[in-house]
Amino acid sequence: MELPPYRAPTFSYLLIQMWIKAQLYLKKAGTIILLVSIALWALTTFPALPEDYPGEMSQIEYSLAGRAGKFIEPVIKPLGFDWKLGIALVSGVAAKEVVVSTLGTIYALDDADIEDEEATALKDRISRDPVFTLPTVLALLAFVLLYVPCLAATAVFHKEAGSWRYTALYFGYTCGVAWLAAFAIQKIAGLIW
Secondary structure, rough: OOOOOOOOOHHHHHHHHHHHHHHHHHHHHHHEEEEEEEHHHHHHHHHOOOOOOOOOOHHHHHOOHHEEEEEEEEHHHHHHOHHHHHHHHHHHEEEHHHHHHHHEEOOOOOOOOOOOHHOOOOHHHHHOOOOOOOHHHHHHHHHHHHHOOHHHHHHEEEEHHHHHHHHHHHHHHHHHHHHHHHHHHHHHHHHHH
């Protein structure tokens, strides 16, 4: 058997293939990010904070998303994460690209009371948040890298495995490995910085 002769791809072929792949990714990711952002906006907006609500609480903390974030906060607190990062990680199960857009939505809604001339970029809002230390950011990066890839990958895994038990094991295993790695990175980085 003889191999066909190798031919280097032309520059125009490479550009066309890159354009096609970029369009497919933007269509897929853009659709998912848009849908999750709309759902997240609804979850962070409703129910509305009553005018006469006693105590110091923002609208986002009072919302369904805020309550869910506060609910899972004890599990992620040892990693240096707060309830806002918890909301971002939960929404990131849909697609990891959504973690950043979720943080953007949360911080934009949390700073809704700021006047337009005082509005700042997401990176500036995050840099003012005391949660975002270098060890926490490194732990967050490791967690996002290692936990469940996305709902589509989980659905494919379930289809191949054919059992909810194995799918739950897959979900738990990836989240457990991510939690342990993030915990170790948080502690080691905390000793260094």
